[in-house]
Amino acid sequence: MAKLSPSVLGVDFLSFKEQLKTLESCKTDMLHLDVMDGIFVPNISFGVPVINSIKKHTCLPLDVHLMIDRPHRYIEDFAKVADILGFHYEAGSDVTETLKQIRRLGCKSCLTIKPKTPAEAIFKYLPLCDMVLVMSVEPGFGGQSFMPCALEKLSALKSECARLGLNIDLEVDGGINKETAPLAVQAGATVLVAGSYLFKSLDLEAVVNELKSL
Ligand code: DX5
Numbered sequence: 001m002a003k004l005s006p007s008v009l010g011v012d013f014l015s016f017k018e019q020l021k022t023l024e025s026c027k028t029d030m031l032h033l034d035v036m037d038g039i040f041v042p043n044i045s046f047g048v049p050v051i052n053s054i055k056k057h058t059c060l061p062l063d064v065h066l067m068i069d070r071p072h073r074y075i076e077d078f079a080k081v082a083d084i085l086g087f088h089y090e091a092g093s094d095v096t097e098t099l100k101q102i103r104r105l106g107c108k109s110c111l112t113i114k115p116k117t118p119a120e121a122i123f124k125y126l127p128l129c130d131m132v133l134v135m136s137v138e139p140g141f142g143g144q145s146f147m148p149c150a151l152e153k154l155s156a157l158k159s160e161c162a163r164l165g166l167n168i169d170l171e172v173d174g175g176i177n178k179e180t181a182p183l184a185v186q187a188g189a190t191v192l193v194a195g196s197y198l199f200k201s202l203d204l205e206a207v208v209n210e211l212k213s214l
């Protein structure tokens with residue numbers, strides 16, 4: 001069974017409390033929080049204060065996806081509010097140091113790759129990762145279509161983790177719905193991020209259960 005990490009990027013924050021209760025009652029595994037700085041990606045979302053408010057209202061683990069330039073500058077701040085803290089391989093920080101720092105600060109570490117980055121580029125960092133996030137859209141916006149190139153990368157990462165004897169979660173993010181989710185799980189994804197497919201649905205509980213059952 002895949003784990004589910006709903007992305008709250010597109011939610012209406014003023015009515016989110018109710019949806020949060022639904023996510024908790026249908027046992028969503030974690031909550032995905034997309035932090036964008038308008039530099040690493042061409043969009044701006046939210047930062048520590050918003051995540052902190054959400055944290056006060058939920059016991060779901062917070063899966064923070066940093067899409068910011070030189071993320072090492074903010075690891076200490078985000079580690080105070082995140083349970084899993086992820087940053088991009090392409091964002092200009094020392095990858096080894098940043099992964100180590102995240103673990104040192106008590107969070108689970110996650111290294112993220114954009115669609116054009118090959119899986120092999122991060123093989124050497126796998127022993128320092130608790131999770132790897134494979135982007136299946138160009139980061140920056142919800143509601144885009146799934147890019148099938150993510151499937152090959154998930155398979156390659158799954159094989160490499162098996163070869164190294166590592167038990168790392170493989171997360172996939174972007175364009176996940178009832179058609180693409182089974183393909184991603186088959187390729188090796190163990191955590192599905194879904195935004196618009198969940199929150200645009202009229203029955204949140206039904207779609208959560210549908211994705212969780214894969
Ligand atoms: C995009 C974000 C995603 C986004 C997913 O940069 O990382 O988490 O919210 O949204 P959907 O599921 O709509 O593609």
Ligand code: ZN
Nearest residue numbers: 007034065173
């Ligand atoms: Zn994300």
